[in-house]
Amino acid sequence: MNNTNLLLSIAVLGGTGKEGKGLAYRWARAGYHVRIGSRTAEKAIAAANEIKEMLGDGVSVEGMSNLEAAHNSDIAVLTVPYSAHRDTLESVKDELKGKILVDVTVPLVPPKVATVQMPAAGSAAQEAKQILGDDVQVCAAFQNIGHDHLLGDSEVECDVLVTGSSKDARAETIKLVEATGLRGWDAGPIENSMVIEGLTSILIGINKKYGSTHAGIKITGAQHQ
């Protein structure tokens, strides 16, 4: 990692859930400045303290409101349940202008969470792009990662397929993926995000049918150059 990356501030919006806290942990561990955001700043502060206790005081992780986190970041990551997706994005929209938003949301529709059901925009990430407009680059990543393994140092046996609204934004997002210790792949334009979001439903179904708890995917037959 170079110094440019070390200086990056990452907002993890809705970062008090398991997925967000796990990602925040891994980026703090990698030397990024992490701002955990939440609708309630107190919850975000508690999550930040939990990570500091795990990693020691040397790491840079703070809790604050989603709005403050978005404001104080170079790049923002959204880790909320789909039901809070639109409202959260609308609340931070102005603070994201000129930045990249990495959407981790999977549009699961209970109770049929093992059936692929996409929103009218095509996918959650495409919906985010519609909400945020042309001033924000939107990428999507981490949708298939079981949150159980992120908060800690165990190896996660699942690749991350990264889609996004520009090649440069995807390249920046892949850097963030690799900083968590996972393998990231450029999976093409944001239209392709429906496949990766939908894959989560298939993996949930496989867990149910085959008695596993953390089914994932790996890309075979290709290598990073």
Added chain:
Amino acid sequence: MNNTNLLLSIAVLGGTGKEGKGLAYRWARAGYHVRIGSRTAEKAIAAANEIKEMLGDGVSVEGMSNLEAAHNSDIAVLTVPYSAHRDTLESVKDELKGKILVDVTVPLVPPKVATVQMPAAGSAAQEAKQILGDDVQVCAAFQNIGHDHLLGDSEVECDVLVTGSSKDARAETIKLVEATGLRGWDAGPIENSMVIEGLTSILIGINKKYGSTHAGIKITGAQHQ
């Protein structure tokens, strides 16, 4: 494999292309009765002869028209380019009643074959179900397998995600997958087929970006019981 499987007749409709011929080869090798279908019976006969030359006269593989192949089969597999998808299905519809149709079609839209673009029905397999109606069970499988490796005995490093309109039909299709030497997974209802069809576009994009020729996927973290 038990005797019931050995007696099954499989029609490979549009089976003169690389994918169809490769699948026909593997099922003939496994002891199935394979009927290769084509719009032109002569082409199908030539493809069948090619497979017999590779495997010896002991195998059961014949070439004929798509209509005859569908008629003389217990289960049918469709391996045509998307442009021939609807016409081929309509031409054999009556012969498929009471059977399973396994759709291998990926709805690629040139020139943007690395961008996911699904038909109005949701996916090629859902379109097949619409065309064939309630009398035919439709499954989808093999969409991510590079055809280069099927015609021959090399190991294919890619799993097969099987979706379909009933659990029983998916179980039958998984048997066919395993007979080719590949690992098959129950990936849920036919609505999920869009994910697997779309994954092919992502793998095409990965091949282009990472200089590979046969990117595939493997399910991790779960095991067959």
